[in-house]
Amino acid sequence: MSSLPLGAIAANLQRERARVGWSMTELARRAGVAKSTLSQLEAASGNPSLETLWALATALGVSFAQLVGSQSTDVTVIRAGEGPRAATELGGYVATLLSASPPGARRDLYLIDAERESPRRADPHPAGTIEHVVLCSGRALVGPTDDPVTLEPGDFITYAGDAPHVFEALESGTRAVLISEQR
Template sequence: MAEQNPPAGPPQAVIAAALRRERTRAGLSLTEVANRAGIAKSTLSQLESGTGNPSLETLWALCVALDMPFSGLLDPPRPAVQVIRAGEGPVVAAAESDYRATLLAASPPNSRRDLFRITAEPGHARRSDPHIPGVFEHVLLARGRARVGLLDEPVELAAGDYISYPGDLPHVFEALAPGTWATLVIEYT
C-alpha cells in the first residue's frame, strides 16, 4: 500500500533533523549558524531539538546561512510511492501574512522535470508502459477524481491530492469523474 503522509502542520522533526545534518555537514557551531542567519542561538537550539515553531522567514534565513535549498528542510528521503492528500503535507507559514507553503516534491540533484496538464474523461484508463530507468511521475489532481499510480496498486485521488510514483514501472491514470484534470510532472534523473 502507498505510504501516506501525516496531517498538515509544522514538520518540526523533519526540520530539526535537516538543520542538525546540514550544520554538521558544514562544520559550523550553533553560534556560527545563528549569527549568519541573524537569529538567536536559543532559537536555533530549539529548532534543532524539534521544539521550536519556525516562521517561513526564519527557515529561509537558515537555508541561506547553511547554503542549502529550502526544500532540503522539508523533504525527507521519499518512499517509492508517496501520496499527499489535500490539506496534508509539511506546511510552513509566513510570519507577516496569511501565506502557507506545502512542499510536495523537491528536485533531486542532476535531474530534469517536464510539466504537463492532463485532461481525462471516465471510460478508458490510460495505461503506461515503463519509461526509461530512474523516471518519477508526480501528479497533482486539480479537478475531478482519478485512480492514479502503479498499475498493481493505483490510488484514488480527489481534487487537491498529490501522488508520486516510479515512472519506470507500469502505471495508470483513470478518470473517475467528468472534467477531471491534473498537473503531471515527469522527473528524469
C-alpha cells in the same frame, strides 16, 4: 497552523550544520536568527516561520526543501490541505512542500496559498536559484521586486530567485504552484 515535520527539520539542520563545520552560534549569526530559535529547531520543537527556515537554508547554501523534507522513494500522495506547511510570520502566505528534490536533483515543488494584503517579499535565495510560478486561481503580482508582473489564472512566469522578489495576492484565495530550481 504549522504542520512542519520538526523531527526531519532537526535532523536536516544538524546534518547541514555539521557539513559546513559551524557551531550553533555561527549558523544563528549567519542566518540572522536567535540562537535559542536554532536550538529549539535542532531539538525538534518550536514553530518556525517561513522566514526563519529560508534564512537558515540560505545561510547553509541548501534549498528550503532540504531543511523541511524527508527523502522517500515510495509513492507519495498529499491530499488537499495536508503536507508540510510553513507560514510567514505575519500570515497570509503559506507554502506547502509537495516534492523535495532528492540528492543530485535540483528542484523543489510548492503549493502556495496567499491572501490579499499579505505580500511575501523574499530575500535572495542561494546563487543560481530560478523560480517558476503557474497561477491556479485568483490574481497576483509576482516576480522581481523592481519589476513584478500581474498574473491571472493559467499565467506562468519565470524569474531569478537569487534576487529580491515578491508574491503578492491581489485577491483572497489566490493559489499557485511554485517550482524552485537550483542551477
